Amino acid sequence: MELDHCTWPEVGAYLKKSTGILVPIGSTEQHGPNGLMGTDSICSKLTACAAADKVNALVAPTIPVGIAQHHMGFSGTMTIRPSTLVLLIKEWVFSLAHHGFEKFFFVNGHGGNIATIGAAFSEIYGERSLAAEGDNRPDLRCRQLNWWESPAAKKIVRELYGANEGMHAACSEVAVTQFAFPEHIKNVVLDPPVAPGPNRFTDAPDFRRKFPDGRIGSNPSLATPEAGKRLVEAAAGDIADAYTKFIES
Numbered sequence: 001m002e003l004d005h006c007t008w009p010e011v012g013a014y015l016k017k018s019t020g021i022l023v024p025i026g027s028t029e030q031h032g033p034n035g036l037m038g039t040d041s042i043c044s045k046l047t048a049c050a051a052a053d054k055v056n057a058l059v060a061p062t063i064p065v066g067i068a069q070h071h072m073g074f075s076g077t078m079t080i081r082p083s084t085l086v087l088l089i090k091e092w093v094f095s096l097a098h099h100g101f102e103k104f105f106f107v108n109g110h111g112g113n114i115a116t117i118g119a120a121f122s123e124i125y126g127e128r129s130l131a132a133e134g135d136n137r138p139d140l141r142c143r144q145l146n147w148w149e150s151p152a153a154k155k156i157v158r159e160l161y162g163a164n165e166g167m168h169a170a171c172s173e174v175a176v177t178q179f180a181f182p183e184h185i186k187n188v189v190l191d192p193p194v195a196p197g198p199n200r201f202t203d204a205p206d207f208r209r210k211f212p213d214g215r216i217g218s219n220p221s222l223a224t225p226e227a228g229k230r231l232v233e234a235a236a237g238d239i240a241d242a243y244t245k246f247i248e249s
Helices: 008-015 039-055 082-098 111-129 151-160 171-180 204-210 225-248
Strands: 020-025 103-108 141-146
Touching (some): 020 039, 020 225, 082 111, 111 141, 141 225, 151 171
């Protein structure tokens, strides 16, 4: 159940049963010649919604733009500063907390967001801790989980792709977007088939020099919608289990 598709009375009724909510967060950035710009946001929303269906949970609107400065050498990439994302996450959380939500489970689709999400959680806790003495508001709890770290999904990745998975514009994430939007599958010749492997990078020009077509160590021509469906189902099961434990803790 997505918050966007609910009426306010429906949200009120949900809050009488649960104060937990899943929050997808991703990025809008290049994903190589055959990967969609919205890959990270698509993956986080799709797996969060599939998990929510398993546990009758509510899903907040996706945060679609993240920390992607190193991809700015590729047309269409959008990025925000870490300080901006911290404020955005805080206001996402505090807006929902105003209505009674207390437990926020972020399903992340972009590695570049990880540190900033953690910093935002620290800001949220710090602001609550420094509130006026005697404050008896309910506790807020936040948790981050990266969808691709699902043990069940990782097992499928090893089975299907092995070393071809790569680190960016990976086979698995491209497969998930192909499952979500088969009408937008891109048939592109990748040269070389497997992109240059991991290497340190700093800013956008440095990234573009080292990874000319945007991929890191991957061969996403191996992606298929069928694999994407398997990955979503696998990740959703692990996310649902983790969410349930989080809510019950």
